[in-house]
Amino acid sequence: MQTMSSPPQDLEAVARSGSRWKRMAVRIPTYLADVRENPAWLPMFVLARTMPGRRLHWMLARKPKTMVAGDDTMFDATVGNAVSALKSDGIFTGLQLPEAIHREIHAFALKTPCFGNFNRRLEFLAGEQAEAEKRFGRSLLSGHLFERILECEAALKIQRDPLLIAIARQYLGAQARLITTRVWWSFPTEATEADRRLASLDKFHFDLDDWRMLKFFFNINEVDEGTGPHVFVKGSHQRRMLKHQYTLLVGHPADEVLDYYGPDRAVTLTGPAGSGFVEDPFGFHMGTVPTKKPRLMMEIGFGVSKPSRRRFHGEPIIR
Template sequence: MNTASTDLEIAARSGSTLKRIRARIPTYLADVRENPAWLPMFMLARTMPGRRLHWLGARPFSANNRPASSIFAGVDAQEATARLRADGIQTGIDLPADIHEGIAAFARKTPCFGNFDRRLSFQPLEHDQAEQHFKRPLLSGHYFETILECPEVRTVQADPLLHEIAARYLGNQAKLITTRVWWSFPTRSASERDKSLASLDKFHFDLDDWRMLKFFFHLQPVDADTGPHVYVRGSHKRRVLRHQLTLLVGHSAEDVLDIYGRESPLTLTGPAGSGFVEDPFGFHMGTVPKTTPRLMMEVGFGVSKPSSRRFHGEPIVR
């Protein structure tokens, strides 16, 4: 590549980076106003020394609190926790058919909000018509607190096995902070800002709390063309210095895989109901669906008080 081409590529990447930062600044400012403790977390939780120091305060799991039953058959919480510590991810945490079918049925008939924007409400099965109506690409459709009207969703978020794994991994301070269901849609064109808000096509790590754990469930079958989730195994427990010091959490696949290993990514595909749990400090991304919408559920745990200003994960959209 000649010097001129290199300069153009650097300029393009810098422009994309600035757009991603600008898109998130209003949310960051609101988070600081609501909870000043958010800022030191946001600055220090990206560093390995800061994270290790905070992990020292994790209270050990109490075996006396082990649950008696769960909807998740055949999952050993202790074994799942050990795998999480080693790889940052554990698969095989699958929903029963009646549960994932009930959630999917609710999602198909209930209006969602496009691109995290409550002004862009539409029926998910009318996605193409909604893009024409709003005259913009709609990469995602979220339900926010509406999803808690679904009884099967409430059953999953209250399941004792999930709470046990979270307590074993994060410490007994672990608490439920996220329950969400969302669509990722195929679309013909999308801006960098929309992709940034949807966390698509860029490896990133989450900085919503000092310590977090997230369970994900496919509510429809997911294959290579359905925008599968990708996780970089082992990246939750090591981080090169430049990835600790940058204010950005999003990085190109080339940048991440050159450092953490070409063999490290795990692409999560599977039938409806298949699930997994991950430490979201590890690099991960959702890819843009090519043909079929992806419908996912997330149940997240952390150790800090969740935001009362907004439904967890909802940015301020201008």
């Protein structure tokens, strides 16, 4: 995995995403559905964005037994190194999928119809994205496989890998559980601001789906600066300016984020096919829109709370 420091002016140029209130308004139906399904979601949503609330919840975490991945893992990394990097920086970049695994997922994603912009009525093959835009009369920024990815054996092998499970439990606590598996395409296109907001692209934000979370990301195809790489602000999971704690908004302007943490803390994650990283998504991060070629990304998510039946991204819930 290659990482590059990103100049603040470059990040600011891609981080303009319209009104904060519009960004929040599009999620209101999701928030209401979460409260109806699980009232315990509301205190998490309110308190987990504050450092005192998070630290208290971390103090109550059950300590796990010391775990090692053993010989069954497909990865050449250690639990200790990953957890140490996560605690200090919020991110660990030393993961690489075997070639056979990422090739199988890539082939599966090419032959399996995906759903554009989170809309199940916009179904198309990734290789036919340009034709699909003409057919649907709109830009297609993303294509999600949703529950179809669970038909791919290589994807299932990754989500069951003992190294990922061990890292999650050592970092999050004994109650860490696999929550979601997502695979999606991001396409070069003239995306609308609404679609960018929906996909959480080009805007620094943090995730607030649980008190404690961990997300593993894998670049299924090669990712360079023209393929829409992920950007993460190192150390931003451990401290937070008051303005960003006591607000219901999770997205914030790049200049505010970079002025507080320092432009040298923002890393742009590029790398060969199969390269991966794990991050604490409470840290500030963003995806960027590809400019030259599509990106195929896989995400394995762990949390500590009971999973909901309906998630914002529409991905399958792993029980």
